[in-house]
Amino acid sequence: MHLxxxxxxxxxxxxxxxxxxxxxxxxxTGLGSGPGAGSAERWLRSALGAATGYDxxxxxxxxxxxxxxxxxxxxYRLTVDPDGVRIVGGDAAGVFWGAQTLRQLLGPEAFRRAPVKRGGWALPAVAIADAPRFGWRGVLLxxxxxxxxxADVLRYLDLLAxxxxxxxxxxxxDDQGWRVEVRRYPELTRAGAWRERSMVGYRTAQRRDDTPHGGYYTQDDLREIVAYAAERHITIVPEIDVPGHSQAAIAAYPELGNHDVVDTAALRTWTDWGVNPNVLNVEDGTLRFFENVLEEVLDVFPSTFVHLGGDECPKEQWRASPSAQARIKELGLADEDALQSWFIRHFDAWLAARGRRLIGWDEILEGGLAEGAAVSSWRGxxxxxxxxxxxxxxxxxxxQQVYLDHRQAPGADEPVPIGWVRSLEDVYRFEPVPPTLHQEPEAAAHVIGxxxxxxxxxxxxxxxxxYRAFPRLAAFAEVAWSPLxxxxAxxxxxxxxxxxxxxxxxxxxxxxxEYRPESGPRPWQRRPGVPGNPRDGVPPRV
Structure with missing residues (x-):
């Protein structure tokens, strides 16, 4: 295809x-819109007005x-002729994506926030017809x-758009920080939103910087983020990770942890990386606590899907906990995997009763998947x-394919090199629907993105x-949007x-x-001496 x-x-x-x-x-030049295209008109006037200086x-x-x-x-369809530009979308989002294409057609100077080019905004006659391959084209941050x-999150939304x-x-x-204000439980941010220090590099080096780190978003901050995203036809999917990755919450409210096994009152927001053994207990009070948390989360985030994590939940504390074992016996469950499944199913039903859908990492398959739940498949x-x-x-x-924290090249200059080498080309050649499902159209249709x-x-x-995201995110965007x-291959x-x-x-x-240049990291993008955890060879396709 000639582009x-x-x-x-x-x-x-x-x-x-x-x-x-x-x-x-x-x-x-004027800019006008018909019914349903107002958000694209507002955005386009703001973006092009800033870059061109035109009203x-x-x-x-x-x-x-x-x-x-x-x-x-x-x-959308976008046509340019000597009389003007017309963008027609199948819906408001389609018009907006067409407007994004128009900005690309005008040249890189159209991405500036103030005019650097005097005139010469010429568009050759062209006709574009376009639509996305997947409905879910996402990025986890x-x-x-x-x-x-x-401000950085708002900027990132512009980059996604x-x-x-x-x-x-x-x-x-997560264990290392709680970032969302919950008014009913102020200790979640008072205690859980900061940690005393952070690890420097991979955990095996046991290096720390001794600098406190923290921060959180107020509910009004998050409402602003949600509204800003909605103007750009982006959905914010919040993740509240349970029952593992929960030490920040336990540090704020020790009764949430397995207090019959460990001294949860002594726990603080975790300063390490890795998989944490301190997980939520399965008592009724903990279920009520997170129902109350989610009530406030749902009030802020209108998204259909709510992500509840469910990954990397060690079961050792549950095996040692009389309370957890009593719950297993009470419910007639087979084991601790089934106990986690029961925990996730509880919130699946709770969300469904409120018109929402649970999505979680693929560990929620263990012990049986809750009906109606969706899966983020990360372990291959x-x-x-x-x-x-x-x-x-x-x-x-x-x-193995689209973790953008993984290193981009094998060289020693890559900052904190972790994971497998995932080059720009590797990401570009990622195929979201695995070959085994290409012959199963009914199953393949469930790959929503x-x-x-x-x-x-x-x-x-x-x-x-x-540096980690770009330019690889541009390659990923083409995988998610463009026709297969x-x-x-x-x-x-x-x-x-x-x-x-x-x-x-x-x-x-x-x-x-500040993307990674093709020639490799610039001097200030390197972190010499900070240990990573590079993996050798080609990542397995599992």
Whole structure:
């Protein structure tokens, strides 16, 4: 497919229009919209007005936005001729994605927040027809291990929108920090939102920086984030991780832990990385506590899906706990895996009664998957395949393929090198629907999308998030949006590289993204002497 405008992600169809000449955006250009396209008009006037210095008032010829329900959801058609630009979307989101494409057509200078180019905003005649492959095109941002201030999250939403990604999965709680205000339980943020120090590099080195770290979002902060995302047709999916990864909550309220096994009153927000043995107990009071937490979470986040983690929950404390063992006996459960399944099923039913859906990591398959629950398949494809065959919706996000905290090259200069080498090309060649499901259309239909995950144990601020995420997130966005070739191996990586070099790196530069250069990290992007945990060889496809 010939893409003369170096668009990323690649649209389904680009054709040079039959009309000759160009349309020139100028001081007299207007911008208007029909019913349902108002959010795209607001965004486009703000973005292009800042970059060009033009007012783009309504009521004048120039750029016209409209909705046509005959087009697919999130799909759009964009046409440019000498008389103007017309973007028609299947819905409001489709119009918005078409507006994002228009900004790319105008060149990298259109991504600036103030004019650096005087005139010359010429658009050649073109016709684009486009629609996404997947409805869930997501990114996980871990703000629990290292907190990102609200302004950084808002900026990240703009970067997602620029790449037509439409889900931000916010990992809000973990052993190392609780980041969401819960008014009923103020100690969650008073005690759980900060830790005394942090590990430096991988845990085997046992190095710490002795610098307190913390922060949290008020409910009004989160409402602002949700509203800002909604204007960009991005859904925020909150994650409250239970029953494991919960030491910050236990540090705030010791009665939540297995107090009949360990002295939970002595626990503090965890300063280590890794899998923590301190998990929630399974008492009625703990269930009520997290129901109350979720009541406030649902009031802030309108998303259909609520992520409840369910991963990496060691069972040793439950095996030693008389209370947990009594619960197993009371419920007639087989073992501790079934106890976790019961715990997750409880909240699945609780959410369903309120019109929401639970999604969790693939460990929630162990002991039986709650009816109606969806699965984030992170330990390879296997969990997702099993869930899809059982009729459960799946978001494919295998760590072997799309964990963006993993190192980007084998060189010693990569900062805190962990995981397998996942190069730009590796991410570009990721296929969310595994070959075994290509022959099972009913199961494959349950793969509702894909997600790239960025964990932040080794990523302390927005600059380091940029380095880990980009340019690989641009490759992932194309995987999630663009049509699948007849064979996934036929994805044209060379063509993608040409488009990146021709325009998209310059767009990232204009947006201020501190991505990893093709030549390797810049001196200030390295972290010499900070130990990582690199894995050797090719990651297994499981």
């Amino acid at each position: 003369p405008h170096a668009l990323v992600p690649a649209p389904a169809s680009v054709q040079q229009a039959t009309a000759e000449g160009v349309f020139t955006l100028g001081p007299g 783009l008032p309504p009521g004048r010829p120039g750029i016209d936005l409209a909705v046509d329900a005959a087009l697919p959801a999130e799909g 871990d703000v629990a291990r290292h907190f990102l201030p609200k 620029a790449h037509k990604l439409n889900v931000l999965h916010l990992h809000l709680t 494809y296997a969990g997702g395949i099993a869930a899809a065959r059982a009729g459960h919706d799946v978001v494919m996000c295998p760590e 894909t997600q790239a995950n960025l964990w932040t144990e080794f990523t302390a601020d927005a600059r380091e998030v940029d 070739p007849d064979e996934p 036929e994805r044209d990586f060379a063509g993608f590289e040409r488009r990146m070099r021709a325009a998209h790196y310059a767009r990232l530069d204009a947006l201020g993204v």
